[in-house]
Amino acid sequence: MTATLQQTERELAPQLKTIKPRRVSILGSTGSVGVSTLELIDFACSTGSAQLEIVALTANSNVELLARQAIKYRAAFVAIADEGQFAELSELLFGTGIKCGAGTTALIEAASYPADWVMAAIVGAAGLQPTLTAARSGADIAFANKECLVCAGGVFLAAMREGGGRLLPVDSEHNAIFQVYDFERPERITRLLLTASGGPFRTWTQAQMANVTVEQAVDHPNWSMGAKISVDSATMMNKGLEVIEAARLFPTPANKIEVVVHPQSVIHSMVEYVDGSVLAQMGTPDMRTPIASALAWPDRVESPSTKLDFGSLGELSFEIPDETKFPALRIARQALDIDGLAPTVLNAANELAVAAFLNRHLKFLDISHVTEQVLASFDFGSTAAFGAELLLEDVLETDTEARHKAAEEIRKHMI
Numbered sequence: 001m002t003a004t005l006q007q008t009e010r011e012l013a014p015q016l017k018t019i020k021p022r023r024v025s026i027l028g029s030t031g032s033v034g035v036s037t038l039e040l041i042d043f044a045c046s047t048g049s050a051q052l053e054i055v056a057l058t059a060n061s062n063v064e065l066l067a068r069q070a071i072k073y074r075a076a077f078v079a080i081a082d083e084g085q086f087a088e089l090s091e092l093l094f095g096t097g098i099k100c101g102a103g104t105t106a107l108i109e110a111a112s113y114p115a116d117w118v119m120a121a122i123v124g125a126a127g128l129q130p131t132l133t134a135a136r137s138g139a140d141i142a143f144a145n146k147e148c149l150v151c152a153g154g155v156f157l158a159a160m161r162e163g164g165g166r167l168l169p170v171d172s173e174h175n176a177i178f179q180v181y182d183f184e185r186p187e188r189i190t191r192l193l194l195t196a197s198g199g200p201f202r203t204w205t206q207a208q209m210a211n212v213t214v215e216q217a218v219d220h221p222n223w224s225m226g227a228k229i230s231v232d233s234a235t236m237m238n239k240g241l242e243v244i245e246a247a248r249l250f251p252t253p254a255n256k257i258e259v260v261v262h263p264q265s266v267i268h269s270m271v272e273y274v275d276g277s278v279l280a281q282m283g284t285p286d287m288r289t290p291i292a293s294a295l296a297w298p299d300r301v302e303s304p305s306t307k308l309d310f311g312s313l314g315e316l317s318f319e320i321p322d323e324t325k326f327p328a329l330r331i332a333r334q335a336l337d338i339d340g341l342a343p344t345v346l347n348a349a350n351e352l353a354v355a356a357f358l359n360r361h362l363k364f365l366d367i368s369h370v371t372e373q374v375l376a377s378f379d380f381g382s383t384a385a386f387g388a389e390l391l392l393e394d395v396l397e398t399d400t401e402a403r404h405k406a407a408e409e410i411r412k413h414m415i
């Protein structure tokens with residue numbers, strides 16, 4: 001028996017060594033997920049387990065890092081959203097032969113460059129148009145930009161169907177569920193359990209949270225991430241957005257998607273089956289693991305992330321989330337129950353409120369307050385249900401209206 005297994009391993013070894021060569025684009029290459037993706041690509045190429053060609057890279061305003069990445073990886077095209085940075089980008093890339101552009105049209109151009117695998121890692125609804133373009137192109141989409149699916153779920157899924165590429169979740173929770181979800185027998189699944197670290201204020205009272213600083217809010221206990229998602233984790237809106245994301249990605253009813261606080265962030269999420277079996281995916285809190293999973297799926301590729309050391313893990317604990325202390329979770333569920341354009345409003349209001357907090361114009365607890373007020377100010381009576389497929393124009397119009405209302409609401413609470 002052992003001899004047979006060893007022989008099989010030897011036969012399999014060459015196939016496990018390399019994953020298919022691919023053309024890769026990274027939308028949001030200068031951010032936390034973008035940089036982790038490039039680190040993983042460096043590692044995979046250095047170990048010989050992948051041969052990847054970087055096609056297009058994008059950023060918002062970090063022109064120096066974008067230019068360095070473009071030159072290092074010999075990208076074909078780079079786009080910067082901030083048009084004021086175009087002259088500097090052109091100068092930094094002068095003589096390299098790398099093409100570049102600025103503004104939304106350039107981001108869309110970057111997303112339409114022929115690629116096999118596109119990492120969607122722009123933060124916020126700003127990623128919507130380029131991510132839709134990449135989805136329609138037929139590339140596999142490694143999907144991190146959850147706001148895109150929250151604000152335009154049906155539109156985005158229709159674009160994926162049109163393109164025919166695979167949608168590979170990168171958010172660690174959804175990647176975990178994806179790995180253990182039986183897509184052939186979804187009716188045998190009784191619950192999805194999204195784990196949440198609880199963020200930096202899990203044990204704080206609301207009174208303590210009243211005067212939270214930006215520095216405290218972005219200091220996540222387990223994960224190193226961009227500022228917006230770090231604040232979302234602190235309010236727990238991140239988990240609310242993830243519940244909506246899970247409802248879009250998996251054919252399990254929304255009322256069977258639960259959140260469990262798990263402060264150690266070792267179990268990244270779980271799927272419960274009718275027989276009582278609960279399948280979990282575990283790992284250290286390092287985005288290079290879910291990115292590696294999305295890069296090689298259904299194959300596996302080695303990642304530089306630290307592996308779990310069970311001897312030193314200690315206790316794994318679980319708690320029910322406190323929706324009185326963290327109302328964002330309840331507000332997000334409310335938006336999902338209404339469905340249609342309510343998640344669009346939720347996302348837009350939250351984005352603006354988080355930006356105001358990061359600019360020190362709004363208090364931490366007012367982020368959820370503003371979001372709830374804006375959601376309540378809309379009459380969704382005639383909104384088409386999610387299944388009836390919204391139009392992109394409806395999404396963009398509602399997004400703009402929600403941002404106007406959020407700006408008004410923020411002015412009322414301005415510090």
Ligand SMILES: NC(=O)c1ccc[n+]([C@@H]2O[C@H](COP(=O)([O-])OP(=O)(O)OC[C@H]3O[C@@H](n4cnc5c(N)ncnc54)[C@H](OP(=O)(O)O)[C@@H]3O)[C@@H](O)[C@H]2O)c1
Nearest residue numbers: 028030031032033060061062081122123126144145225226
């Ligand atoms: N970080 C994580 O561990 C993690 C985990 C799961 C899911 N996600 C999701 O992944 C996405 C990215 O998160 P992140 O933490 O990597 O964010 P981040 O560090 O803030 O990076 C965001 C990226 O998007 C670019 N960007 C920002 N605003 C833009 C705009 N208006 N137009 C075009 N590009 C813009 C940024 O460019 P500049 O650098 O020039 O600003 C950067 O490249 C988010 O949707 C987040 O929820 C992140």
